[in-house]
Amino acid sequence: MGGMATAERRAQPARVDATRNRERIIAAAREAFVEHGPSVPLDAIAHRAGVGNATLYRHFADRHELIHVVASYSLARITEQAESALAEETDAFEALRRFVHRAADERVGALCSMLYEGFDKDDPHVVDARIRLETAVEQLMDNARQSGQLRSDVGLGDLMVAITQLTRPVAGTECALIERYMHRHLQIFIDGLRAPARSELSGTAARFEDFEADRA
Known part of the structure; x- marks a missing residue:
């Protein structure tokens, strides 16, 4: 014993x-x-x-497994940031603003290719993680719309694509360069989300499903 x-x-x-x-x-x-x-x-x-x-x-076991785990970890961190903003911020637009900047700190744009290459999009765990993220961010956006602070013609896909693009390193530059300007450019974008809208957006609001269809 x-x-x-x-x-x-x-x-x-x-x-x-x-x-x-x-x-x-x-x-x-x-x-x-x-x-x-x-x-x-x-x-x-x-x-x-x-x-x-x-x-x-x-x-x-190999690179693929490591990429999958890192991408899963980052996705979970981004979701936690959305849920924390929902729980802790009393102002709906400030909660959305906080999420955008915190998600940017996870460097979504730089990791974006891994989210596509490292994931089986039909894996039940991946589907559940994506639904959890979509639910939290949609709630942030709904709250901001209902408070009259978020323009009505912006969709979830619009928000996530903007975060992704504004946190992606510029081709031919060092990764550190984007960190100097990332939050500045995100703030310009966030100001453009405020209601009342000063212009009419072309096309329709982007959805996550649109990008999944592009991958098929």
């Missing part, structure tokens, strides 16, 4: 270390993917995380 208890105590620090290593790898991979794209060498990610290559492969 005593031997089993001792073994369990020894196993606990090992599990804690394994969890920390996994978290370090995910964080390092996200940073590397944002800076260099999804083709960054895995040994560079391991070096950034402060672990050996063998440790990385113990947690992630």
